[in-house]
Amino acid sequence: MNIPQTSFPRVVIIGGGFAGLAAARALENQELQVVLIDKHNYHTFQPLLYQVATGGLEPDSIAFPLRKRFNDIENFYFRLAKVTNINAERNIVETTIGNLEYDELIIATGSTTNFFGNTNIQKYAMEMKSVPQALNIRSLVLENFEDALLVTDLEERLALMNFVIVGGGPTGVELAGALAEMKKAILPKDYPDLDIRQMKINLIQSSGELLKGMSEASSRKSEEFLRKLGVDIWKDLRVVDYDGETVRTDGEDHFKAQTVIWAAGVKGDAVKGLNQGCVIERANRFKVDEYNKVVGYDNIYAIGDVACMQTKDYERGHPMMAQPAIQQGRLLGKNILAKLKGKKLKPFKYKDKGAMATIGRNKAVVDLPKWKFQGVFAWFVWMFVHLFSLIGFRNKVIVFMNWVYNYIRFDRETRLIIRPYKKKNKYSFKEQENGNY
Amino acid sequence: MNIPQTSFPRVVIIGGGFAGLAAARALENQELQVVLIDKHNYHTFQPLLYQVATGGLEPDSIAFPLRKRFNDIENFYFRLAKVTNINAERNIVETTIGNLEYDELIIATGSTTNFFGNTNIQKYAMEMKSVPQALNIRSLVLENFEDALLVTDLEERLALMNFVIVGGGPTGVELAGALAEMKKAILPKDYPDLDIRQMKINLIQSSGELLKGMSEASSRKSEEFLRKLGVDIWKDLRVVDYDGETVRTDGEDHFKAQTVIWAAGVKGDAVKGLNQGCVIERANRFKVDEYNKVVGYDNIYAIGDVACMQTKDYERGHPMMAQPAIQQGRLLGKNILAKLKGKKLKPFKYKDKGAMATIGRNKAVVDLPKWKFQGVFAWFVWMFVHLFSLIGFRNKVIVFMNWVYNYIRFDRETRLIIRPYKKKNKYSFKEQENGNY
Numbered sequence: 001m002n003i004p005q006t007s008f009p010r011v012v013i014i015g016g017g018f019a020g021l022a023a024a025r026a027l028e029n030q031e032l033q034v035v036l037i038d039k040h041n042y043h044t045f046q047p048l049l050y051q052v053a054t055g056g057l058e059p060d061s062i063a064f065p066l067r068k069r070f071n072d073i074e075n076f077y078f079r080l081a082k083v084t085n086i087n088a089e090r091n092i093v094e095t096t097i098g099n100l101e102y103d104e105l106i107i108a109t110g111s112t113t114n115f116f117g118n119t120n121i122q123k124y125a126m127e128m129k130s131v132p133q134a135l136n137i138r139s140l141v142l143e144n145f146e147d148a149l150l151v152t153d154l155e156e157r158l159a160l161m162n163f164v165i166v167g168g169g170p171t172g173v174e175l176a177g178a179l180a181e182m183k184k185a186i187l188p189k190d191y192p193d194l195d196i197r198q199m200k201i202n203l204i205q206s207s208g209e210l211l212k213g214m215s216e217a218s219s220r221k222s223e224e225f226l227r228k229l230g231v232d233i234w235k236d237l238r239v240v241d242y243d244g245e246t247v248r249t250d251g252e253d254h255f256k257a258q259t260v261i262w263a264a265g266v267k268g269d270a271v272k273g274l275n276q277g278c279v280i281e282r283a284n285r286f287k288v289d290e291y292n293k294v295v296g297y298d299n300i301y302a303i304g305d306v307a308c309m310q311t312k313d314y315e316r317g318h319p320m321m322a323q324p325a326i327q328q329g330r331l332l333g334k335n336i337l338a339k340l341k342g343k344k345l346k347p348f349k350y351k352d353k354g355a356m357a358t359i360g361r362n363k364a365v366v367d368l369p370k371w372k373f374q375g376v377f378a379w380f381v382w383m384f385v386h387l388f389s390l391i392g393f394r395n396k397v398i399v400f401m402n403w404v405y406n407y408i409r410f411d412r413e414t415r416l417i418i419r420p421y422k423k424k425n426k427y428s429f430k431e432q433e434n435g436n437y
Numbered sequence: 438m439n440i441p442q443t444s445f446p447r448v449v450i451i452g453g454g455f456a457g458l459a460a461a462r463a464l465e466n467q468e469l470q471v472v473l474i475d476k477h478n479y480h481t482f483q484p485l486l487y488q489v490a491t492g493g494l495e496p497d498s499i500a501f502p503l504r505k506r507f508n509d510i511e512n513f514y515f516r517l518a519k520v521t522n523i524n525a526e527r528n529i530v531e532t533t534i535g536n537l538e539y540d541e542l543i544i545a546t547g548s549t550t551n552f553f554g555n556t557n558i559q560k561y562a563m564e565m566k567s568v569p570q571a572l573n574i575r576s577l578v579l580e581n582f583e584d585a586l587l588v589t590d591l592e593e594r595l596a597l598m599n600f601v602i603v604g605g606g607p608t609g610v611e612l613a614g615a616l617a618e619m620k621k622a623i624l625p626k627d628y629p630d631l632d633i634r635q636m637k638i639n640l641i642q643s644s645g646e647l648l649k650g651m652s653e654a655s656s657r658k659s660e661e662f663l664r665k666l667g668v669d670i671w672k673d674l675r676v677v678d679y680d681g682e683t684v685r686t687d688g689e690d691h692f693k694a695q696t697v698i699w700a701a702g703v704k705g706d707a708v709k710g711l712n713q714g715c716v717i718e719r720a721n722r723f724k725v726d727e728y729n730k731v732v733g734y735d736n737i738y739a740i741g742d743v744a745c746m747q748t749k750d751y752e753r754g755h756p757m758m759a760q761p762a763i764q765q766g767r768l769l770g771k772n773i774l775a776k777l778k779g780k781k782l783k784p785f786k787y788k789d790k791g792a793m794a795t796i797g798r799n800k801a802v803v804d805l806p807k808w809k810f811q812g813v814f815a816w817f818v819w820m821f822v823h824l825f826s827l828i829g830f831r832n833k834v835i836v837f838m839n840w841v842y843n844y845i846r847f848d849r850e851t852r853l854i855i856r857p858y859k860k861k862n863k864y865s866f867k868e869q870e871n872g873n874y
Contacts, residue, residue, distance in 0.1 A: 002587055002630075041579060042853045058497035058835075060851040067627040068850065077630065080583045080854070097587055131855055142478060146517045150439055150534055190504040193439075193514065394842045394850045398495075401838060405831045413505065413831045414497040416479045417517070418568055419856065 001098045003077050008032045009103040009340060012093055014083050014271065016043050016066045019304025019325035020108035021391075024070070026333020032340065033075045035102075037095060039082045040130075041066055045390055047322065048399070049128050050171060053137040054178035055186075055415035056406055061398040063131055064391040083109070086273035088297060094273075104299045104336055107271060107286065108329065111305035111320055114265035114284075124244040124424060125262040128171065137261060138414075139421040141179075144258050145191055155256065161199040162257040164247050166239045167264035168205030169212065170357040173222055175261060176203040177359035180229035185410040201231045202255060204247075206238040206264070211365070213319060214355050218365035221374040225359040239264070244424060266320055268306040280308050285317060290347035292332045301336075303328040309348065322389070323353050358382045361407070438535045440514050445469045446540040446777060449530055451520050451708065453480050453503045456741025456762035457545035458828075461507065463770020469777065470512045472539075474532060476519045477567075478503055482827055484759065485836070486565050487608060490574040491615035492623075492852035493843055498835040500568055501828040520546070523710035525734060531710075541736045541773055544708060544723065545766065548742035548757055551702035561681040561861060562699040565608065574698060575851075576858040578616075581695050582628055592693065598636040599694035601684050603676045604701035605642030606649065607794040610659055612698060613640040614796035617666035622847040638668045639692060641684075643675040643701070648802070650756060651792050655802035658811040662796040676701070681861060703757055705743040717745050722754060727784035729769045738773075740765040746785060755787050759826070764788060795819045798844070 009032045013020045016038040027034050042063040051057040070076045081095040086105070093100045113127040126137050141163075148160040163179055165172045179201050188196045203210075203226065209219045210226075210233070223233060234253065241248040247255040268285035278287050278295045285308035287295045292307055294300045301307075304325030308317035318324035328348060335345045356378065358364040364379040366372065383403065390396050406412055446469050450457045453475040464471050479500040488494040507513045518532040523542070530537045550564040563574050578600075585597040600616055602609045616638050625633045640647075640663065646656045647663075647670070660670060671690065678685040684692040705722035715724050715732045722745035724732045729744055731737045738744075741762030745754035755761035765785055772782045793815065795801040801816040803809065820840065827833050843849055 002589065040854065041583070042855075058495045059855060060495035060497070060853060063853050063855070065627075065850060065852050068848075068852075071626040079586070080580075135855075143517075146478070149516070152439065189508040190502075392850065394839070394848075397838055397842070398835060401834055402831070405834070409831075411505075411831075413502060413829065415502050415505075416497060416500050417477065418479075418496060418500065418572075 001079060001081075001095070001100045003033075003035060003079075003100065006033055006075070008075060010035060010101065011104045011106065011336060012037065012100060012102040013106040013108060014038075014093070015108035015110055015304075015306075016040070017046075017108060017110045017304060017325065018322045019110070019307075019329040020106070021069065022326045022329025023106050023108065023303060023333045024076075024329075026330050027336065028070075028073050028076070030337055033077070034073075035077045035079065035100065036066065036070070037079050037081050037083060037093070037100075038066060039080070041078075041080050042131075043069070043391055044131055045395075046129070047386060047389075049131070049134040050175045050178055052131065052134040052414075053128055053175065054141070054182055055138060055412040056178065057399060057402055058414050059131045059135055061395050061402065062390070064395060069391070083271050086271055086300070088274060088300060091299070102299070105301065106332065106336075107294070107300065107302040107306055108304050108325075109269040109271055109306045111266040112269045113262060114267040115262065116265060118241065121239070121242050121260075121262060124242050125166070125260040127262050128175070129266070135419065136421045139417045139419060140259055140423070142415055142417050143421060143423070145187065145194070147258075148194055149191065158198055158200075159245070159256040160258045161194070162202070162255060162259070163200065164202045164204060164239075164255050164257045164260045166204050166247075166260065166262050168203055168207075168210040168233075168235075169263060170355075171263040172203055172205070172261075173210055173226065173357050173359060175263065176201055176226055176231045177229060177363070180226070180231050181360045182412065183230065186412055186415070190415070202234060202257070203231050204234045204237050204239055204249070206236070208235050210235075211357055214357070214365065215367045215372045217372050218357070218367050218374060222357060222359055222365050225363045225365075225374075229360055266305070268308070270306055274300070283308060283317070291335055291345050292328055292348060301332055303332050311350075314350065318350055319355075321355070324350055327351060356382050356385065438516060438518075438532070438537045440470075440472060440516075440537065443470055443512070445512060447472060447538065448541045448543065448773060449474065449537060449539040450543040450545060451475075451530070452545035452547055452741075452743075453477070454483075454545060454547045454741060454762065455759045456547070456744075456766040457543070458506065459763045459766025460543050460545065460740060460770045461513075461766075463767050464773065465507075465510050465513070467774055470514070471510075472514045472516065472537065473503065473507070474516050474518050474520060474530070474537075475503060476517070478515075478517050479568075480506070480828055481568055482832075483566070484823060484826075486568070486571040487612045487615055489568065489571040489851075490565055490612065491578070491619055492575060492849040493615065494836060494839055495851050496568045496572055498832050498839070499827070501832060506828065520708050523708055523737070525711060525737060528736070539736070542738065543769060543773075544731070544737065544739040544743055545741050545762075546706040546708055546743045547762075548703040549706045550699060551704040552699065553702060555678065558676070558679045558697075558699060561679050562603070562697040564699055565612070566703070572856065573858045576854045576856060577696055577860070579852055579854050580858060580860070582624065582631070584695075585631055586628065595635055595637075596682070596693040597695045598631070598633075599639070599692060599696070600637065601639045601641060601676075601692050601694045601697045603641050603684075603697065603699050605640055605644075605647040605670075605672075606700060607792075608700040609640055609642070609698075610647055610663065610794050610796060612700065613638055613663055613668045614666060614800070617663070617668050618797045619849065620667065623849055623852070627852070639671060639694070640668055641671045641674050641676055641686070643673070645672050647672075648794055651794070651802065652804045652809045654809050655794070655804055655811060659794060659796055659802050662800040662802075662811075666797055703742070705745070707743055711737070717754075720745060720754070728772055728782050729765055729785060738769055740769050748787075751787065756792075758792070760790050761787055793819050793822065
């Protein structure tokens, strides 16, 4: 992998998400060598992926080049690669570009979509954990509208204009809201020859409430907001299959839909090679102690979504979102420095800063530890927090300009099919020679 | 194609580039039906593609959704499709989504890269006529740097850091300049473990001067600017082959390079079906009369790059750039209205507004009809003209903000490999499972 061997200990970090970046930041300019490995050359600001998927933001404004983040850092190395295995006995990370020895290893590989083993759904439904996936959704939504213009059979047209979002967590709620706003303000103008009332947005939640981890007020209010925007909410309904045409549920309602977005679960993206005993099977996350050390290992740590620290307050681990990842990364960095200096380590204690979700224009819900509020002010808070958290000054400016523009003009201008999504069903009218586009 | 038959005559326009848009604009809200067909759902502002390819601009800021352009226009229809054939006898356009009858047909399909029949070069070299192609270049340039880090053989590393741009027209010159600025300000910081002096940018021009269509002063000055930026300029040298490893020329110099960008020629993208007699074979453009009517047809017109109007001043047709396209489109729209009202048509007369090219920061060359100038002021004029010509207020703002940021910070932040380019040679270290990204 062509990384020089120095007298400094080498810390290898796998993954440049919130957790990995926070850890790397804490290890900057110390007497050690840091190697960050990621399969992308950029950090993805996942909370805004849904706006890329619905044409509100350009993908480049929520991605930040990882190399730039560490431009002036000594003894820092970035490598674009996929980790294939960990050989803990020999302290080696195996990747698509070769092997690398480590002294300390930080696994921050995040999470992937959890289809709970349903290969049909995995094949036909869309997921949204990365920028290219969000762009695929953007393309598919627009392609389905283009196709809806062409079919003469009513049932077929309805299926092309029927959107099913599975999962009533923040991703599902935000996506449903954004689609509903497209239906209201943009699609009737873009497709005057379609009857946009025929477009349906279905949000299916297996339990009895939306935004399950949030307060009851937020859950109720988000439902009210979504209903006002015209979203059909289905609660206590579980999707069991999708064959590319019909979404089957465990209830009486089934849905003929050409766009199904699966936001019903995530699981850790645990790398291979460690003892099976330290992986929690269903969640695919690494069991870690209060110092984020993977159980059974002395110099391997896991942080963020891929780590599961079972505590009294969080019996099934911390929520898989940005805050625990950032806090764990930051502390682990400090603890590794302490360990190397022979100092005492500090156990992790999660500081819950709250949660929030946006439903649409002037509509958001915010749960702070001591204060819960919904509506216009919550929406401004949501925007401020997200702008502030985005990495990079340019990204902040571009996102802000887009939001101002979208707000004033009731618009979302990046509704572009730049790389057509290759449909897997009969509705693909167009020959899709990617090479030519 | 599901477009209603009305009592109004139907004008079909193929292509939403500069020419097609100008024609559609001129035909707005008249007593006719206009159908615009394009294989993309957006207009591409081609003059700035090179900035997308070099990480200076996000692709979404130079693309504009075609449907939005015509949101409030009566009797206007857009269809996303590729035209496969024209049946002039039956007045029918055949497309990937079905057939459509026309009363008047406007062909504005623009141009494609001309490899002059060299299939090797076509296979291994990059082209830059569309947004996805520009993104492919962006990915490849960055991937080659990532790979250069990994190889230990010096010759291999030099090949990965060797850039060959074939063609010294505006595209080649602007691309070479932008790459040279990346070499200067960005790559040394992003790749501190590479010796960036090993990076070479070669601009190969078959004739004795750059920017051939422009003034002698612009040609000379652009060469001076490029040399100052460290670009190696090769004149009177013709590239004859490229096998993915070595660029062969008709001279004594050959180039081992992993990135070859072919900007040495374009040809019309003439649609099939019309008499061979009306197509100029080498240029693949339609012969048109002074009213842009394709010779031999009464209701078929060609405008822009795909049209070749041979006049005394322009024996081989007008230059294949935005201005003739816009002027022809605008006039043709008016002439079609005149024809339908039985009025007299106006012959086309090209009003040459000049040409310009930018080489880099504070460095551009501008030829106005009565005034030629180069340097800082030319650079501001270039920026102003391009900002002004961009379609869409949001795009103007985003491009402007990016330029300000890039100028102040000496930066280009969209250096993201969002969709890896699938290399066709041995240097692809990474397994590229697109689905996973």
